[in-house]
Amino acid sequence: MGIKLKLTGLRRFVRTEAEIADYTAQVAAAQDTLVSGTGAGNDFLGWLNLPVDYDRDEFARIKQAAKKIQQICDVLIVIGIGGSYLGARAAIEFVNGQFYNQVRPEGIPEVYFAGNNISSSYLNDIIKMIGDRDFCINIISKSGTTTEPAIAFRELKKLCESKYGKEGARERIFATTDKERGALKKLADDEGYETFIVPDDIGGRFSVLTPVGLLPMAAAGLDIDAVMAGAAASREEYSHGSLHDCARYAALRNLLLFKGKSMEIMVNYEPSLVMLGEWLKQLFDESEGKDHKGLFVTSANFSTDLHSIGQFIQDGSRIMFETVLWVKEPRSEITIEHTEEDIDGLNYLAGQTVQHVNQKAYEGTLIAHMDGGTPNIILEIDRTDAWHFGYLVYFFEKACGISGYLLGVNPFNQPGVEDYKKNMFALLGRSGFEERRKYLEARVKLED
Numbered sequence: 119m120g121i122k123l124k125l126t127g128l129r130r131f132v133r134t135e136a137e138i139a140d141y142t143a144q145v146a147a148a149q150d151t152l153v154s155g156t157g158a159g160n161d162f163l164g165w166l167n168l169p170v171d172y173d174r175d176e177f178a179r180i181k182q183a184a185k186k187i188q189q190i191c192d193v194l195i196v197i198g199i200g201g202s203y204l205g206a207r208a209a210i211e212f213v214n215g216q217f218y219n220q221v222r223p224e225g226i227p228e229v230y231f232a233g234n235n236i237s238s239s240y241l242n243d244i245i246k247m248i249g250d251r252d253f254c255i256n257i258i259s260k261s262g263t264t265t266e267p268a269i270a271f272r273e274l275k276k277l278c279e280s281k282y283g284k285e286g287a288r289e290r291i292f293a294t295t296d297k298e299r300g301a302l303k304k305l306a307d308d309e310g311y312e313t314f315i316v317p318d319d320i321g322g323r324f325s326v327l328t329p330v331g332l333l334p335m336a337a338a339g340l341d342i343d344a345v346m347a348g349a350a351a352s353r354e355e356y357s358h359g360s361l362h363d364c365a366r367y368a369a370l371r372n373l374l375l376f377k378g379k380s381m382e383i384m385v386n387y388e389p390s391l392v393m394l395g396e397w398l399k400q401l402f403d404e405s406e407g408k409d410h411k412g413l414f415v416t417s418a419n420f421s422t423d424l425h426s427i428g429q430f431i432q433d434g435s436r437i438m439f440e441t442v443l444w445v446k447e448p449r450s451e452i453t454i455e456h457t458e459e460d461i462d463g464l465n466y467l468a469g470q471t472v473q474h475v476n477q478k479a480y481e482g483t484l485i486a487h488m489d490g491g492t493p494n495i496i497l498e499i500d501r502t503d504a505w506h507f508g509y510l511v512y513f514f515e516k517a518c519g520i521s522g523y524l525l526g527v528n529p530f531n532q533p534g535v536e537d538y539k540k541n542m543f544a545l546l547g548r549s550g551f552e553e554r555r556k557y558l559e560a561r562v563k564l565e566d
């Protein structure tokens with residue numbers, strides 16, 4: 119089993135077994151709706167069987183493209199935002215740690231992410247950082263029309279063409295997008311780039327196990343067979359019965375919401391899970407935060423954040439619960455050594471590992487936060503390898519689908535995201551937005 123769900127941090131807040139039992143019929147119905155494809159958003163369920171039902175030819179092509187990228191470039195720039203960015207970065211950091219660019223094996227390029235903001239400083243820094251080195255680009259956009267990656271791609275494509283010529287650039291640019299729609303697809307066809315497909319029935323935040331996530335992962339040297347095997351094991355584990363751990367996790371989140379806990383903090387004790395936290399935020403917040411409902415999911419990195427927001431979690435407004443992702447085996451270990459002077463007073467820990475200290479911090483924090491009134495759901499993971507990444511992805515995707523239906527929303531759309539975009543386009547003067555522009559400019563003046 120890739121994840122162990124532990125309820126020890128919940129007992130005094132939820133009559134766990136009894137309350138879950140009362141909720142069983144609804145949980146079973148929500149899961150049924152998801153698996154039978156009868157609920158809202160059911161045209162976006164391609165991720166459900168993806169771990170066992172994916173395009174093997176394209177998968178082989180991803181591996182070939184990754185090898186080519188490794189051979190011809192020192193730096194890979196992955197351009198994308200939201201679901202076209204977070205999963206790949208989460209995977210690479212989960213498996214190889216935050217310093218993956220500095221401690222990579224021979225033959226693996228540095229991998230950087232662009233097009234996930236609208237900062238000219240960031241983009242100029244990326245260009246400066248590439249310098250004279252050989253680089254490739256993987257532009258990723260399901261819709262093919264998102265502003266942030268489009269701006270970054272325009273600049274980096276120009277750089278690539280001026281360095282390698284049109285022909286050379288064609289060999290170095292890989293596009294991951296819809297199979298027929300969108301400006302990026304048209305551009306990729308016109309320019310003759312190698313393209314990879316984001317399936318129609320998989321939304322951005324559920325797309326990490328498609329070429330969206332797999333090509334950057336493979337280029338960074340991750341074992342994508344292991345990622346898919348982990349996801350397949352997870353799919354198998356959570357396809358029997360209706361009260362498996364994935365469904366129980368979905369149920370508990372909703373039970374805690376009913377009890378007034380309106381915020382879920384995804385907690386880790388390993389910096390390599392920081393980006394997994396970012397991916398989880400999009401997965402749950404974009405899926406469930408609608409119709410004026412839903413948990414607000416955020417993340418915290420411990421012990422780092424125990425020295426900043428820890429005060430609030432311990433003692434501020436009692437609005438949250440924590441979901442702790444505890445990793446049992448670190449990627450590598452350090453043992454604390456005895457020193458003669460013992461000026462820092464750490465000799466009592468001599469012979470102990472740093473992970474031992476981390477574990478005691480986790481156990482102590484768990485009890486302190488419970489005593490302060492914050493429930494904790496614990497998810498234990500053995501280690502942070504590619505297999506476990508795939509396993510976790512599927513666990514959370516399925517939990518999110520069940521949880522969304524329990525909440526009574528369509529977990530697979532994101533209508534609210536469009537509002538800021540329409541305003542931005544109108545204020546930028548894009549055609550078709552003239553009326554809105556007049557209205558907004560008056561508002562901007564008024565609210566200035």
Ligand SMILES: O=P(O)(O)OC[C@H]1O[C@H](O)[C@H](O)[C@@H](O)[C@@H]1O
Binds near residue numbers: 199260263264267535
């Ligand atoms: O892949 P793209 O079409 O460029 O979309 C990138 C992201 O942008 C959006 O605004 C959506 O809300 C996200 O769900 C999506 O992941």
